[in-house]
Amino acid sequence: MSIHHKSNWELLKNGMFGENTIFRMAISLCPSIAVTNGMKNGVALGVSVMFVQTMVNITVSAMRKFIHPKIRIPIFMLIIAGYVTIIDMLMATYARAVYREIGLYIQIIVAFASIFARAEVFASKNKIVPSFFDGFGMGVGFLLAMIVISFFRELLGKGELWGISFVSGNPLLIMVLPAGGFLAVGLLMGFFNWVDMKFYGGKGASGV
Amino acid sequence: MATEAKAHELIVSVSPHVRGKETVGRIMWTVNLSLLPAFIAAVYYFGPRAAYVTGLCILTAVLSEHIYQVSLKKKTTIGDGSAFLTGLLLGLNLPASVPFYIPIIGAVIAIVITKLLFGGLGYNIFNPALIGRAFLLISFPKLMTIWTEPTARFVALDAKTTATPLGILKEGGLSQLMQVFGDKTELYMSLLTGNRAGSLGETSVIALLIGAAILLYRGYITWHIPVSFLATVGVLAWVFGGQSGFFTGDPVIHLISGGLILGAFFMATDYVTCPTIRKGQVIFGIGCGIITMLIRLKGGFPEGVMFAILLMNCFAPLIDRGVKSKLFGAVKEQKK
Numbered sequence: 421m422s423i424h425h426k427s428n429w430e431l432l433k434n435g436m437f438g439e440n441t442i443f444r445m446a447i448s449l450c451p452s453i454a455v456t457n458g459m460k461n462g463v464a465l466g467v468s469v470m471f472v473q474t475m476v477n478i479t480v481s482a483m484r485k486f487i488h489p490k491i492r493i494p495i496f497m498l499i500i501a502g503y504v505t506i507i508d509m510l511m512a513t514y515a516r517a518v519y520r521e522i523g524l525y526i527q528i529i530v531a532f533a534s535i536f537a538r539a540e541v542f543a544s545k546n547k548i549v550p551s552f553f554d555g556f557g558m559g560v561g562f563l564l565a566m567i568v569i570s571f572f573r574e575l576l577g578k579g580e581l582w583g584i585s586f587v588s589g590n591p592l593l594i595m596v597l598p599a600g601g602f603l604a605v606g607l608l609m610g611f612f613n614w615v616d617m618k619f620y621g622g623k624g625a626s627g628v
Numbered sequence: 629m630a631t632e633a634k635a636h637e638l639i640v641s642v643s644p645h646v647r648g649k650e651t652v653g654r655i656m657w658t659v660n661l662s663l664l665p666a667f668i669a670a671v672y673y674f675g676p677r678a679a680y681v682t683g684l685c686i687l688t689a690v691l692s693e694h695i696y697q698v699s700l701k702k703k704t705t706i707g708d709g710s711a712f713l714t715g716l717l718l719g720l721n722l723p724a725s726v727p728f729y730i731p732i733i734g735a736v737i738a739i740v741i742t743k744l745l746f747g748g749l750g751y752n753i754f755n756p757a758l759i760g761r762a763f764l765l766i767s768f769p770k771l772m773t774i775w776t777e778p779t780a781r782f783v784a785l786d787a788k789t790t791a792t793p794l795g796i797l798k799e800g801g802l803s804q805l806m807q808v809f810g811d812k813t814e815l816y817m818s819l820l821t822g823n824r825a826g827s828l829g830e831t832s833v834i835a836l837l838i839g840a841a842i843l844l845y846r847g848y849i850t851w852h853i854p855v856s857f858l859a860t861v862g863v864l865a866w867v868f869g870g871q872s873g874f875f876t877g878d879p880v881i882h883l884i885s886g887g888l889i890l891g892a893f894f895m896a897t898d899y900v901t902c903p904t905i906r907k908g909q910v911i912f913g914i915g916c917g918i919i920t921m922l923i924r925l926k927g928g929f930p931e932g933v934m935f936a937i938l939l940m941n942c943f944a945p946l947i948d949r950g951v952k953s954k955l956f957g958a959v960k961e962q963k964k
Contacts, residue, residue, distance in 0.1 A: 592733075594767040603741070610745070 428553040435557025442565040442605065443612045447533040452569055453601030455522045459582050462570030463563070464518045468511065468526055470559030472503045473535050477555025479503075480543040487544070496539045497530070504529045534558060573604050652749070655848055656709030662839035663716055663894065669822050669832035673778035674724035678828045681731050682719030688735035689715030696744050710749045714738050717757035717895060720829020721887065721934075722764070725776045725789070730768060734760040754941045755901050758934050765934070775825035790825045793885040794930040801871055802878065819884045830887040840893035849897040852909035853916075857892040858883060860917025868925055882924065891933035892916075901941040908947040915940045 426434065439445055442452050448469075455461040479499050480487075487495050508526050511519045519526070529535065538558055543551040574580055577595030579587030594600045670678040693711040697704045705711070715735050722731060738760030743752045765772045775795075777788045793815075796805045809815040809824075818824050822832025829836070843849045862879035869877025882888070896902060896916055903912050916936045923932025 590768055590771065592767045593769065594763055597766060599766065607741075 426550075428550065431550055431553040432557035432560070435554060435559070436561040436564060439558075440561040440565060440612070441534040441558060442562065442569075443609050445534065446609070447537070448562070449605065451525045451528070451532075452565060452605055453598060455525050456566060456570035456573050456601060456604070457577065457596040458574050458580075459567065459570045460518060461522045462566040464511070464515065465522055465525055465529075466559075466563030466566035468507045469529055469532065469535070469562050470556070471507055472500065472529055472532075473538065473559040473562070474552060474555040475503045476500050476535055476539055477543040477551040477558075478548055480539045481546060481548045481551035484544045492540075492544065496536060496544075500535055500539070501530050534562065568608060569601075569604050572608070573600060576600075651708075652710070653708040656713050658846060658848060659843065659894070660709055660713050660716060662842040663713075663720065663829065665835035665838045666720060666829040666832060666890070667716070669835040670720060670724075670828040673822055673831060674776065674828055677724050680728070681722055681724065681726060682716060682828060684728060684731040685719035685722070685735045686712055686715035688732045689718070689739050692736050692739045693744065696740055705749060708749070711739055714743070714756045714760070717829075718760045720890065721757060721761045721827050723772065723775050723827055725774045726768075726771055730764055730771060733767075734764045737763045750900055752900055754938055755895050755898050758895060758938050758941075761934055762938060777825055778823050778831070792826045792930065793819065793824055793881070794924065797881065797885075798924070798930040802881075805881070816880060816884070819881070824885075826885075827887060827890075830890045833884045833889050836889045836893065840889070843893065843897075849893065850906070850909070852906050853896050853902060853913040854892040856910045856913030857896055857916045857920075858888070860914045861888060861920055864917065864921035864925075868921070882921070886924070886931045887933045888920070891937055896937050896940070901944055903944050903947045903951070905948055905951050905953075908944075908951040911947050911951065912940050912944060915943065 437444075441448050451465055451469075455465045476496075476499055480496060483495075483499075504527065507529070508523070511526055512523070538555055542554045546554070571581070573595045574582075575587070576592045577597075577600055579585055579589070579591040592600070595604065667678075667682060670682070689711045690706050694704050694706050697706075715738075718734050718738055719731060722734070738756040742754055742756040742759040743749065746752045773795075774789050775792050777790045791799065793805060793809075796808060805815065806812070809818055820833045822835065824831055840849075840854070844851065862883050865877045865879040865882035867874055867877065869879070869882060892913075896913065903909050916933075919936035919939055920932045923929055923935060929935070
């Protein structure tokens, strides 16, 4: 049944670096641009996605023998929607300030390509433990990407980190605007490709 | 002796066999030279600070291109004058009063991000100087719109700040513009000579037209883009620019104020980022004109030439594909 040949550690690493949702697969880019204008928002969304990704992988993997292949897509959708509703309600109750800003993006986690893709290509074909590591790794990779992007955007665009201002003078306002989001994601993607090609002998994004 | 061909020997080589004298460097340096009148006018009206800002832009542009290419072990291309031109155009697009870190940031963005990361000269989608300016305008909206009044003296230390003619037109309408400049003739004269607030190089229409004439005479640019651009702006200003209904606008004010002349002749005509087919160039110019007037009359900014050219830059490849000439004798496939 199991089709993977990787150890749990390799699965974790694969999610964080090798197939990093944003920098290597270039999917779920919409939130990475929309909410990364501050580290608080970025981390909040990253943690939410990590939770949903991990739980969905576990659930799908546990139910993989009961899900009829012909209706698997709606079933995955329901599972994802269930967990998104949980995190949505939790945030609305306990993190109101952040929720007010990124609530919409919490709800559209339902439509994230990365979560769906892992459920389809990994969790529905593998046992629970590897699925957990795969989902967790992917979630951590997404969280890391959000932290890196929002770090640079908040620092350059507002002169702040985590809401605390410490750079005086005129910040580069463009970095907190959508255009700056595209710039930051593009440049960081290029940087990670360069690191991969230079130090790990990779072929860049096209050779994943 | 393989390299030295004698007169009676037959040389077999790949085309092209007849080469023109024109090189990238020659064209670029001529364009640089044609901007000299505008530069002189800028220094005359805005004082030595104009020279500092422009010089800083050029220096940073050339240096960042050199450093980028050397550090990647590529052949440095600063000799062809394109980085110099980018820096010069960026400098002429900045207000005189900007702090000195602004030209540096702008030039690095223009050269490294807009041009070199896309593969260098010939591969950039957008006009580098304009992206540099757009980046700065969005990043520092306050600093980039502090316009100093021209002094025409070489001591511009306590320069007064004011709005650009287009800014006044947007805020207070034509009547206020008349109040500031006196009567219509005086308004036209100050717009033509450049005795008005604005970006360094855009103010003096006469100086810009001298440069444009050089380029047109040498055949480095053709009339298609500037004329279609200017004509569209003129017509739209005439039809929609008036305050008392259609067909009452003053096209001349819109034509000779703002960065239109600089943009239409020197930046929309950038070889790399405009369509290569003549028919496409006319479409490109018309598109630029429409977007410019849309922003000037309806948008949030008083001036829209920069965004118009940048937006049309994205469409340049598409336009080229759309106007490609048909093969002789080719017929459309019949629908069945």
